[in-house]
Amino acid sequence: MSPKVSQEHKEQRRSNLLQAARDVFIEHGYENTTMKHVMEKAGVSRGGLYQYFENKEDLFEALIEAEQVEVIEGSVQAMLKQQGSYWDVLLMSFLGESKKATNEMDALAPSKLEYFITGRNDERKKEHARKRFAQAYQMTVNIIEEGVKAGEFSPRFDPEVMAKAIISHIDGMAMDHAILDSETIQLKEQTELLIGYLKWGLGVVE
Structure with missing residues (x-):
């Protein structure tokens, strides 16, 4: 039986993925960025990334939403x-x-x-x-x-x-x-x- 992952740990993983994605989008731009780029930058497997984000569009929206929420909330x-x-x-x-x-x-x-x-x-x-x-x-x-x-x-x-x-x-x-x-x-x-x-x-x- 696999150990349960705490909510705090999940949130930290998600935050790390968003930070890696930010670096990749800045380097490659939106159109040229792939989910593989993000996987390699974050050092995670395909499943480790797709567990949190369905596709590049979903990932980018989450990234810019997180940045705006910091100010708006x-x-x-x-x-x-x-x-x-x-x-x-x-x-x-x-x-x-x-x-x-x-x-x-x-x-x-x-x-x-x-x-x-x-x-x-x-x-x-x-x-x-x-x-x-x-x-x-x-x-x-x-x-x-x-x-x-x-x-x-x-x-x-x-x-x-x-x-x-x-x-x-x-x-x-x-x-x-x-x-x-x-x-x-x-x-x-x-x-x-x-x-x-x-x-x-x-x-x-x-």
């Missing part, structure tokens, strides 16, 4: 305690902990672009894209609305419009960055422009 109030202001919470939501404009972009951005663009006629992928947008949009709206209540923001536009503008700008830069280099699209400078626009558009009280 944290409440705005919890993030406020950590960051100190709603402005910093907003910056952290799309710039990361540094909250600074740089020439660095999400390393998975090219793979995400491949996944969603090639799946534009695939209903499952379209639904996944809609879900991701809705989650990011609602979180951003919540941050802005809480900032307004706290007296930090006096927005010139509706929070809904500001949230969509942020997402569209970030997604657009990610698309350009996947095809071109940082210097060509001036990623840092465009991000600084976005920050300045947001500060003006939100009427940030300093």
